[in-house]
Amino acid sequence: MTDIKKEIAVAIAKATNFKENEIYGYIETPKDTNNGDYAFPCFKLAKIMKKSPVQIAEEIKEKIIVDEEKILKIDIAGGYLNFYMNKNILTEEVLKKIDNEEEYGKSIELKNKNIVIDYSSPNIAKPFHIGHLKTTVIGGALYNIYKYLGYNVTGVNHLGDYGTQFGKLIEGYKLWGSEYDLSQDPIDKLADIYKRINELCKEDEKVLDNCRENFKLLEQGDEYCTQLWQEFKDLSIKEFQRIYDLLGSKFDSWNGEAFYADKTDEVIEILKNTGKLQESEGAMIVDLSDKGIDTPCIICKSNGSTIYATRDLAAILYRARTYDFDKCLYVTSYEQNLHFKQVFEVAKLLGLDEKYTNGLEHVPYGFVRLSTGRMSTRLGNFVKVEDLLNDAINQAKKIIEEKNPNLENKEEIAKKVGIGAVIFNDLATSRIKDEIFDIDAMLNFQGETGPYIQYTYVRTNSVLEKAKSKPKFEDIDTELLQDEYSQNIIKIIYNFEDILNQVIEKSEPSILARYLIDLSKAYSNFYNENKIICDDENLQNARVFLTYAVGKVLKDGAKLLGMQMPEKM
Numbered sequence: 339m340t341d342i343k344k345e346i347a348v349a350i351a352k353a354t355n356f357k358e359n360e361i362y363g364y365i366e367t368p369k370d371t372n373n374g375d376y377a378f379p380c381f382k383l384a385k386i387m388k389k390s391p392v393q394i395a396e397e398i399k400e401k402i403i404v405d406e407e408k409i410l411k412i413d414i415a416g417g418y419l420n421f422y423m424n425k426n427i428l429t430e431e432v433l434k435k436i437d438n439e440e441e442y443g444k445s446i447e448l449k450n451k452n453i454v455i456d457y458s459s460p461n462i463a464k465p466f467h468i469g470h471l472k473t474t475v476i477g478g479a480l481y482n483i484y485k486y487l488g489y490n491v492t493g494v495n496h497l498g499d500y501g502t503q504f505g506k507l508i509e510g511y512k513l514w515g516s517e518y519d520l521s522q523d524p525i526d527k528l529a530d531i532y533k534r535i536n537e538l539c540k541e542d543e544k545v546l547d548n549c550r551e552n553f554k555l556l557e558q559g560d561e562y563c564t565q566l567w568q569e570f571k572d573l574s575i576k577e578f579q580r581i582y583d584l585l586g587s588k589f590d591s592w593n594g595e596a597f598y599a600d601k602t603d604e605v606i607e608i609l610k611n612t613g614k615l616q617e618s619e620g621a622m623i624v625d626l627s628d629k630g631i632d633t634p635c636i637i638c639k640s641n642g643s644t645i646y647a648t649r650d651l652a653a654i655l656y657r658a659r660t661y662d663f664d665k666c667l668y669v670t671s672y673e674q675n676l677h678f679k680q681v682f683e684v685a686k687l688l689g690l691d692e693k694y695t696n697g698l699e700h701v702p703y704g705f706v707r708l709s710t711g712r713m714s715t716r717l718g719n720f721v722k723v724e725d726l727l728n729d730a731i732n733q734a735k736k737i738i739e740e741k742n743p744n745l746e747n748k749e750e751i752a753k754k755v756g757i758g759a760v761i762f763n764d765l766a767t768s769r770i771k772d773e774i775f776d777i778d779a780m781l782n783f784q785g786e787t788g789p790y791i792q793y794t795y796v797r798t799n800s801v802l803e804k805a806k807s808k809p810k811f812e813d814i815d816t817e818l819l820q821d822e823y824s825q826n827i828i829k830i831i832y833n834f835e836d837i838l839n840q841v842i843e844k845s846e847p848s849i850l851a852r853y854l855i856d857l858s859k860a861y862s863n864f865y866n867e868n869k870i871i872c873d874d875e876n877l878q879n880a881r882v883f884l885t886y887a888v889g890k891v892l893k894d895g896a897k898l899l900g901m902q903m904p905e906k907m
């Protein structure tokens with residue numbers, strides 16, 4: 339399919355001597371079709387060209403050369419250049435492509451670029467909280483989309499399975515382990531042991547010494563300590579896995595912090611050789627004040643143990659060597675902004691090629707708060723993610739039971755709807771915004787929700803069912819799809835690939851989530867305004883084909899977000 343946006347970018351670049359990539363990034367798709375199909379905001383160039391946006395627009399319009407078969411008209415409005423496309427060419431191209439492709443917009447060409455995505459990464463022996471749900475969902479969506487676009491992607495679950503706290507946990511377990519049955523809810527129990535031992539440490543310095551000793555033993559590979567640690571880890575992963583199974587999350591690597599325990603010496607050695615490693619109150623630090631970061635990065639604590647950041651530095655070395663990454667993304671809450679600023683700055687001292695240090699990117703997201711309604715009163719504020727997910731499934735089941743009691747496979751559909759609602763909710767707003775977790779709102783079939791998208795998809799299915807069969811592309815007359823509602827859909831579908839590229843460029847899956855809402859709304863309008871099943875066979879065929887196209891894009895798009903579509907609901 340010709341990429342008209344790209345062609346416009348090339349033409350403007352030629353007319354202005356700007357870089358095509360830069361121009362491409364500025365081109366907008368106006369919401370109101372009266373402003374054309376694509377618009378170029380000339381004020382973006384005003385500063386450098388030292389001219390007014392209107393002057394620039396006039397100049398470009400004068401010089402630009404475009405394919406007049408495809409672009410019928412260019413006009414100037416308020417400092418914008420608006421481009422109007424030949425609707426029929428576009429309609430034909432879009433629908434032909436949909437008909438030919440297994441998965442619409444999927445790249446067959448490999449990009450030869452390696453992307454590492456570090457996401458989910460919960461801490462063992464601690465609850466998997468609602469923030470971990472968000473990284474799991476955002477990271478998973480980015481993973482799918484990179485892959486779809488032909489990148490080589492490695493998903494890493496960087497488990498928090500190391501650190502001095504395990505010395506404490508081991509001590510607590512030695513003291514009170516026999517009081518707990520870890521075969522049931524092990525994480526709650528380990529968390530309880532951890533709380534108790536922390537309190538005891540505050541009272542009794544000797545206990546704290548024992549904890550430190552345990553951690554040392556663990557570092558040295560002591561059999562008893564290692565065995566306990568392994569058990570805590572196995573029990574935790576087993577609990578996490580139940581959540582991953584519900585969400586459909588998969589990882590290529592589970593190398594967590596412990597994996598890097600024997601790889602931090604090299605980091606310290608390299609940093610020592612740079613002369614930037616300083617002693618400060620017994621600890622070893624890298625001062626970053628000249629980089630505009632006031633808090634130094636601690637590399638070794640005064641007792642010699644490494645910290646979270648040291649292991650992240652070792653992980654950067656390892657990932658550069660093992661995956662030769664072009665990009666390495668870290669999806670965590672914005673509470674870790676400082677941590678990643680420090681780590682990325684110190685990473686520049688490790689002697690790595692700039693390709694790697696330039697490829698490091700923190701992808702922060704906002705807080706998730708539980709709505710003050712039903713959920714929090716019933717489950718308390720420290721809800722378990724697994725309970726939330728099951729609650730969403732049960733709520734979905736109730737709604738389905740009311741709306742469509744005779745449906746087959748209600749259980750399976752409720753799971754798709756309930757989980758789909760949660761996943762979509764985590765992706766629907768731009769990631770940095772704080773979010774309210776409200777199960778009733780996210781299950782509203784009429785709201786801007788996952789179930790709304792699923793419902794629209796199901797609607798396209800029933801239209802196809804009524805029509806008996808999907809017409810062949812060759813048999814439809816695309817001239818019959820020139821009305822406003824059909825064209826609106828065509829344009830949205832045409833933008834799909836561009837949307838996916840925007841998602842990875844900004845690490846922002848909400849762009850795809852919004853897109854699916856826009857497409858669903860456009861289809862609802864089309865459905866309400868146009869009679870699809872009608873006496874005019876040609877018209878019916880064209881409209882049914884468009885319906886099929888909408889369903890396909892909704893399904894492929896939702897799958898990229900990690901949502902599954904029910905065929906009926």
Ligand code: ARG
Pocket residue numbers: 456458459460461496497498650653668669670
């Ligand atoms: N375990 C951390 C947490 O739960 C997240 C780890 C993120 N990844 C990393 N490489 N630091 O907050």
